[in-house]
Amino acid sequence: MTESEFLDLSDAVFAQVEMALDDVDFDVDTLRAGNVLEIEFEDGSKVIVNRHAANQEIWLAARSGGYHYRLIEGQWINTRGDGELFADVATAISAHAGEAFSF
Structure with missing residues (x-):
């Protein structure tokens, strides 16, 4: 895929x-600045979603750790283990918010 498509x-x-x-x-508050989407919660904790164009990956940072995702057959799949981006973002948001969240 081209950089523009990514x-x-x-x-x-x-x-x-x-x-x-x-x-x-x-x-919850969101702030998008360039390649980064910050999701800030009432307690000041954050979930960060950012894109890394050089690798054509989307990265997720949360209390549970840092994860990298690459588009494979139409889904953003974790490059270092099991997991799909939206499911993992939902899990991270739920953990930080202390309430259920899903897409």
């Missing part, structure tokens, strides 16, 4: 996360 796809990921968080009842 940027478009990762922008869509950021937008999907932001839209899902707009619909929740718990206190």
Whole structure:
């Protein structure tokens, strides 16, 4: 995939996360700055989603650790083990918010 295609796809990921968080009842703030989407919770903790264009990966940082995802057959799959980006982001958000979250 070209860099432009990757940027478009990762922008869509950021937008999907932001839209899902707009619909929740718990206190959460999002800030998108360039290649980074910060999700900040009431207690000050954060989940960070960012894109790494050179590797064409999306990275996730949360209390549980750091993860890398690559687009494989239409899904963002963890490059270092099991997991899919949206499922893992939902799990991280739930852990930080202390409330259930899903896409």
